[in-house]
Amino acid sequence: MTTEAHDLELIDLLDRVAEQEHVALKALYDLCAGKLFGLAVRVVGNREWAEDVLQESFISIWRSAGDYRASLSPPMAWLGLIVRSRGLDFLRRRTTSRSHVTQELDDGMAETLEGNSPCPMDTVQASEQALALHQCLGRLENRQREVVSLAYIRDLSHSELSLQLKLPLGTVKTWIRRGLDQLRQCMSHFA
Amino acid sequence: MNLIKNPQLLDHLASAYALGTLRGGARRRFEALARVQAPVRTAALVWQTRLASMNELQTQSVPSPAVWTRIDNMLQGEKEAATLRAQRSAGLQAAAGETHLGEWLRSLLVWRGAAAVGALATVVAVVTGLNLRAELGGEVQALQAKLLTTPQIQYVAVLADGQAAASVLVTFDANSKKLTLQRVGSYQEAGDKSLQLWALPPAGGPRSLGVLGQDKLLRLTAGEGDIREVPTLAISLEPKGGVPSAGGPTGPVLFSGALIQKML
Numbered sequence: 001m002t003t004e005a006h007d008l009e010l011i012d013l014l015d016r017v018a019e020q021e022h023v024a025l026k027a028l029y030d031l032c033a034g035k036l037f038g039l040a041v042r043v044v045g046n047r048e049w050a051e052d053v054l055q056e057s058f059i060s061i062w063r064s065a066g067d068y069r070a071s072l073s074p075p076m077a078w079l080g081l082i083v084r085s086r087g088l089d090f091l092r093r094r095t096t097s098r099s100h101v102t103q104e105l106d107d108g109m110a111e112t113l114e115g116n117s118p119c120p121m122d123t124v125q126a127s128e129q130a131l132a133l134h135q136c137l138g139r140l141e142n143r144q145r146e147v148v149s150l151a152y153i154r155d156l157s158h159s160e161l162s163l164q165l166k167l168p169l170g171t172v173k174t175w176i177r178r179g180l181d182q183l184r185q186c187m188s189h190f191a
Numbered sequence: 192m193n194l195i196k197n198p199q200l201l202d203h204l205a206s207a208y209a210l211g212t213l214r215g216g217a218r219r220r221f222e223a224l225a226r227v228q229a230p231v232r233t234a235a236l237v238w239q240t241r242l243a244s245m246n247e248l249q250t251q252s253v254p255s256p257a258v259w260t261r262i263d264n265m266l267q268g269e270k271e272a273a274t275l276r277a278q279r280s281a282g283l284q285a286a287a288g289e290t291h292l293g294e295w296l297r298s299l300l301v302w303r304g305a306a307a308v309g310a311l312a313t314v315v316a317v318v319t320g321l322n323l324r325a326e327l328g329g330e331v332q333a334l335q336a337k338l339l340t341t342p343q344i345q346y347v348a349v350l351a352d353g354q355a356a357a358s359v360l361v362t363f364d365a366n367s368k369k370l371t372l373q374r375v376g377s378y379q380e381a382g383d384k385s386l387q388l389w390a391l392p393p394a395g396g397p398r399s400l401g402v403l404g405q406d407k408l409l410r411l412t413a414g415e416g417d418i419r420e421v422p423t424l425a426i427s428l429e430p431k432g433g434v435p436s437a438g439g440p441t442g443p444v445l446f447s448g449a450l451i452q453k454m455l
Contacts, residue, residue: 022266029259034251037258042249051258058262073240080246121248130244137248148210152245155211180206187241
């Protein structure tokens with residue numbers, strides 16, 4: 001299915017979800033749960049929490065699908081923002097209730113940082129806009145791409161990244177700065 | 192800081208802002224600028240949109256089937272709660288006005304809400320029936336109350352002067368035992384005089400029914416015995432405040448007329 005046809009299908013489902021059609025929510029879930037669950041895992045760092053986040057996300061999609069049209073975003077981008085923000089809420093609640101626990105980096109992420117795969121990112125179901133970002137991220141060094149990606153997905157500051165990745169603060173700042181510089185140059189071609 | 196004149200710096204700050212690594216005072220200053228300068232705001236939005244695509248590039252993973260079951264259970268629960276609320280408010284509307292009946296209906300409706308749709312039809316029929324009866328009962332009560340308060344005019348007299356010009360209209364309501372006098376002419380007694388109303392029974396002398404004030408409309412209390420069997424009423428001109436009944440009128444009779452018993 002082409003990106004455009006896929007988007008139209010999702011938009012139609014979102015409209016029907018806004019009309020509180022249960023069948024449409026189920027259809028939307030069947031189409032997107034895998035992609036959105038992958039994102040949730042990445043945000044919160046483990047599958048069990050990610051399942052809670054996915055559940056909360058679909059309840060909030062059920063309640064706010066009527067707002068989708070006003071966002072002017074591709075449907076997957078809008079759904080992704082909901083999942084990420086539910087995921088970040090989940091992490092904030094956990095840190096507030098268990099402030100003594102510092103968040104540990106999950107194994108999967110440590111592997112990605114060390115790995116040499118050209119770009120582990122997945123373009124399945126990605127919008128046109130995401131394909132552009134994917135191309136530009138592909139030109140970054142693995143470590144830079146991973147740090148930039150992690151900073152965004154988990155909403156982490158330089159010092160939080162340095163703590164979690166066990167890297168010197170200066171290194172983190174340099175990777176982020178270089179990564180963003182290259183992204184800016186590359187993305188300007190798509191503007 | 193004029194960011195608009197430095198597009199490279201603006202792009203740099205906007206991308207760091209959207210990524211989330213622009214923090215503290217620098218972030219607050221950037222936000223303040225974005226609020227007042229549209230190009231700054233635009234640059235921030237462009238980068239937020241671009242980086243949001245990061246959400247779409249994560250590797251897929253299959254969640255446990257239990258997740259959908261949990262979502263579905265929550266939605267079913269919400270749906271049932273909403274249905275219950277709707278039935279409850281419908282019950283409230285149907286029973287509005289009748290507090291005890293209303294409470295009974297509400298508890299019945301909530302209880303029935305959990306039962307099958309077939310049972311609901313029965314409830315609707317019962318509610319409609321009860322409501323109809325309550326409405327009819329209310330209407331009868333209202334009519335009875337209205338009958339009690341509506342004056343029942345049993346006697347009417349038009350008191351006229353010598354030229355047969357109507358001057359005072361008299362009505363008597365046996366229910367409330369009220370005589371109502373309405374001046375309809377232009378006659379006005381002098382300041383030191385009063386008009387006095389008399390019953391002129393066939394036997395015995397005139398009996399005073401009261402003294403008129405200056406008002407257009409005057410109400411006097413009288414027993415039905417004072418009025419019944421009296422063929423004629425009259426008004427005389429007396430000294431201020433009127434004269435005792437026993438002595439009869441002392442001044443000239445200005446208006447008089449027959450008292451007519453109205454047939455219902």
